[in-house]
Every structure is written in structure tokens, then in C-alpha cells.
Amino acid sequence: MELQNKRNIAKNIFLDILCFTLGGILYGISVSVFSEPNQIAPGGVTGISIILNSLIHTPVGTMALILNAPLIIWAIVELGYKLVVKTIFAIILTSISIDVIAMFIPPYQGDQMLVAIFAGVTEGAGLALIFIRGGTTGGTDTAARLLGRRFPHFSMGRLMMFIDLCVVVISAIVFKSVESAMYAVIVIFVATRLIDAVLYGTDIGTGKMLFIMSQKSQEISQAIISQMSRGVTILKSKGAYTGKEGDVLLCAVRKYEVYRLTQLIKEIDIDAFIIIGDAGQINGEGFKENGKEEKTLKDIIKNRKRKE
Template sequence: MKKMEFTRKQAWELLWDGVAFLAGSFLFAVAVNVFTAPNNIAPGGLTGLATMINYLFGAPIGTTILVFNVPLFIWGVLQINFRFILKTLAATVISSVTIDLTAGLFPPYQGDLMLAALFSGVLSGAGLGLIFMRGGTTGGTDLVANLIGRNFRHLSLGKLVLLVDLVVVLISAFVYRNYESPLYAIINIFVSSKLIDAVLYGADTGTGKMMFIISPKNKEIAQRIMTEISRGVTELRSRGAYRGEEGEVLLCAVRRSEVYKTQDIIRSVDPDAFVIVGDAGQISGEGFKQSHKSESK
């Protein structure tokens, strides 16, 4: 019975993953095909590079994104494992195919460029937020930053992503021979990031999250979090007030974008685990913002 119940839970999880990936990919595809690509706005990352290649050579944007991601997936499998990037692979394939399938489905917007940048940011942010909510990403700079961050832990992943996006945006000025294009792209990236946060965390503006985990499989959960997300885990001694039973509570500090990845790991190990997610106004130390003391060295 328990096995059947667990299988049913897995089926529902896969169903909701698929629904979120499809809905998010559709919104993202509309943002690209209707607002950014027709108005020569390259919204950073591999999507921005694919948009510029489409402008120069006419190559399909979705297919180009998928081709660019192939070596990243191979790198991810070799450095981490296939299971860790499985959702990223699924989300990337679905979003890339959706972009190409919906190309020409809606008439391109050719009005005010500011509106194009704003609405593309809203749609792409909402779409990516749905995908992130189910523990997936669309590969690209997020995957690159994650892989690089495993070897260079002193680097900020957020800054790595921002740096890559900035380089792509600057390149777009030369490709389109228009210095307004990168400015609108920056607006797009800013609005998109805000919408992603709104979808995932509402009005939350904290720099990170604290997760408390209680499960009879704490050892396995802790090991997978440390291996697959590269976050430290602390074991805290606990005693239940009702029965007085001794136990352990796992404490883990993660970035906001890593909350759903961590929850996905917890659910896969123990669907009945008790999890508390709290706000952390500031987190300093390895993998997070450096303390003033370390910055002064």
C-alpha cells in the first residue's frame, strides 16, 4: 500500500512538473517571439545569443538554444550526475521546442520599445518562475554558474550570471548596431528577475532562506544536499516535547533560487519529511555574501 501511495505521489509530482514546464515555456516563448526577437532585444544568456544568431543567419531560436545547451548538459552529467540535471534537461527541451513551435503563431509587437521590454520581462519572468517553482531551469547561464561555482566557491553565482548576461547585452549593441537595444535588454532582465522572485516568493526580499528538516532519513537528505547543491548542512540535537524522544533537526542555509531544488531532494528521499522554510535577512560566509572582516583582507 505504501509503495502504491508513493508511486501515486510520484505520478502527481511528474504531472505538475509537466504542467508547470509547459505553461512556463509557453509564456517564455510568447515573450521571445512576440516582444524581444522582433524588436532586436537580446535578453541576456543563451536566449540572447540565439536571438542574435536568428537575426544574423535566420536560425531557429529554440533549436539554437538547445544546441548551445548540449555541451553544458554533458559537462553537468560528468561533474555532477544525470539525476541532478534531469529536470533542467526536460525544461530546456520543452521550452526550446515551444519557442520554435509558436514562432509565427502570434503577430509580432512592433510598437513602443519600452512596452516591448516591459511586457517581455513580465511574461518571461512569470514563465521562468513557474519552471523554477518545480525545480527546473532552462539551462544556459544558470547551469554554467552552478557548475563554475562548484569549483570556485568564493565566487558569487549571482554575479557570474549577471556578468554573462552583461557580456551578451553588450555584444547585442554591435550586432544590431543600435545602442538602444542593450538598454531595453537591461530593462527586460530587471523586470524578468523581479517577476521570478514574485512568482516564487511573493513580496519576499530576503537574501536567503533557512530550512529546518526533520526526517528519519536525515543522513541521506543531508548527503544529497551537500553533494547536489553544494550547501553545508548542520545537525542540531532535538527532543520532542510530547514524547520526549531524542532526534536531530537539519539546518541548511540556501539561496532563494535553491529552495525548490532542496525541497525536491527532500521529497524524493522522504515525502513525509517535516520541513520549515524561514527568511534569512542576511547570510554571510562561504558561498554567500562575504563578511566585512573577510572583505577587508
């Protein structure tokens, strides 16, 4: 059992590195080959870096890393450190990829619509690979998560849209081109739709709820708890046709965790029956406030003070 756990850990680390590396390369291509050479700033920290590049000629990847540094520090204080570790790794990889790819792959400056579409496709594919493994690239998504804790009446999607919109408007002013802003909107739209399609189809919701039926329900529930740090509820069931009694596992996860969870289930039982549905809102431990998402730096400090 211990050997199997070590193998699973090694496999997960390998997949994390592989997906983050491929995702970083694709994201770097999106920025260095398509967006930056054509003065398209598709929101977020990368968009701000592209704008600054046109003003003070700083490398886009390096500037993105610098701008993300305060967000990382803020995230360590406000969010769970488990999420931040992967985020730091992803930020470093994508930042390096942007600058390195700019040295070796020539920019494409042809038809602007093709530029916007392919920038969105490569960005979306790259980010999807990173999100699949539970990471983020900092920027808009991290800023939105942090702001969401201060302004809980705004959804994360709306906060992300607001931040991106501000960057796009600024880019139109700096580049003196309304068309540039319009193409940036196309990039954002294509990228977000592709991310949605890769991660969880075309469904839209704040979380996902899975019902899992398997002859190996105990093994699956233990794997979910130990490898994904998610809770599982065991429901007693009885087949209407067969009359056989069994267990149904109920598990709530974030959207980007669905792919990883289904893969984990299939590794244990290839014949497992899985129903995936939308969860419009999830409150409690591991999700929305009233049970903090993960152990944070604030929690650690508070706990130490109590012990003292």
C-alpha cells in the same frame, strides 16, 4: 506506505510536466512575441540565439537547443545527473515553444517600454515555474554554475551578471543600437525580480534555512529525505508557555527548493509552523564544494577505477 509513495511520485511527475510545459510556453511567448521581433537580446543562450537570428536567420529555438548541447555535455560531466535530466527536459520544451509560438502568435512591435516590461514578466513567470520544480533552462545559470566550480571566488550571481552583460554589449554592437541594450537590461531586471518574488519573496541570499515545528515531525523528516534528498536535523525543544517538549526540524535548501519544501510539509501537516531564514553561505554535502552536490560522471569513473 508503498502505495502512497507511488502516488507521490506520480503527482510529482505530473506537476513537473505541467510546470515545465506552462513555463516553456510563457518563455516562448517572451522570446517570440516580444524580444526577438524587437531585436532585444536579454542575455544568456537565448540572447545569443536572437543575435544569430538577425545575422544568419536561424530559428531562435533551434539555435538555442544547439548552443545548449555543449553545456549539457559539460554539465553531465561536472554536475549531478539528477539536475541535468530536468534541465534537458526544460531546454527541449522551451526551445520547441519558441519556434512553435513564432508560427502562430504574431509579434508585438508597439511601444518599446511595454515590450521590455512584458518580455520580462513572461520570461520571469516562465522561468519561475521551471525553477519551482527544480529545473533550469541551461544557458546562463548552467554556465555560471559550471564556471563557479573553476572560479569559486566569484559568486554565481556575479558570474551570471557578467555573462548576460557580455551578451547585451554584443547585441548593442550587432544591432547598432544602444537603446536595444538598455531595453535588454530592463527585461533582465524585471524577469529576475519576478523570479525572486515567485520563488522566495524579495529576500536575497545564497540558500534558505527552515525551522519546522509539527506534531508530525517524523513523517515530515522522512518525506524531506526521501522526496527531496535533503538532510534534516532534529532539535529537542520545550515550549516556554506550555512547557511541552517536542521536536524542531532544521533543514537547509537552495532558494528554488523552498516552495516545493513548504508544499511538501503542508501536504503532511497543514498546521505545521515554519520559519524561513536566509543562509548566507552553506558548505557541505549537497551544496558548496567540500561535499559534491550530487553524484557526477567523474565520481562514477573514479569509483569504478578504485573498484578495479
